[in-house]
Amino acid sequence: MGSPPWFFRFSGRLVRWLLPLTVALLLVGAFWGLLVAPPDFRQGNSYRIIYIHVPAAVVALAGYYVMALAGAVSLIWRIKMADVTMRAAAPVGAVLTAIALVTGAVWGKPTWGTWWVWDARITSMLLLFFLYLGVVALFEAYENKTAAARACAVLSLIGTVNIPIIYKSVDWWYSLHQPASIKFTGESAIDSSMLYPLLLMIGAFYCLFALTVLLNMRAELLWRHRDSAWVQQLIGDA
């Protein structure tokens, strides 16, 4: 895993089957959620935003763990591939958090009568967005990339405090945001006709996250190792 040439070849093969799988899952999930699933008895058709809002939010949170874990590995063991992973995950997480925030605001208008409230869940998601942007900006701000990776790792690890707050905010505080509909323990508060396309879309967003992080990592590796023998040979042979 720590060898850039091996990872570059392996990720190239992975991307080739992850791309069609992601596109297929997204198309089937969106078709099912938009056209086949029944409307919600209280929210009507506006609830169909759930099929992008929830997957984006779930994967944005999971993506933060990936970034923070890579940050910890980079800080403790000084593994360069961990720096590359952290840097690759940050912009993807920022886009997914932005999607969760935008679709949440659009969904809020017909449901709550407002685009935005300074609610615990929404505010902590906004903080997550700024944490992702902070990591992206820190990487760019430093001339010395080793120092940049260290600063980003520290910021990522400090930001992990925010993740349980996001998860539990709807239980800890009085909130406009509804509690989680899918539960790992106990019965989910969502009918199976709506649940299956949602699970499919969550799977699709996980695949999309993996795909985009891999693409970012490949671009970064190519640039960092542009003078190395393996990149020179790879491009010379192509």
Place this chain on the structure above:
Amino acid sequence: MYFDSLSSLWHMDGHGIYVWVSYGVTALLLAAMVRLPISRFHRHWEWVKSEQLRRVSAEPTGAVDGQKD
């Protein structure tokens, strides 16, 4: 299929604008999210390739020059 016509799918009982705007914005952001690293990869690839070509064309051709005499 829940909707019986394209018009009812578009309007979604008055919620169409919210749903389609959400899906549209998401599609644009996701497309950009995937497109950007692919373009960056190709840009880097082309840069390394052009550097290789530049180095090859700048190499001295002493042996050939020597034969002229």
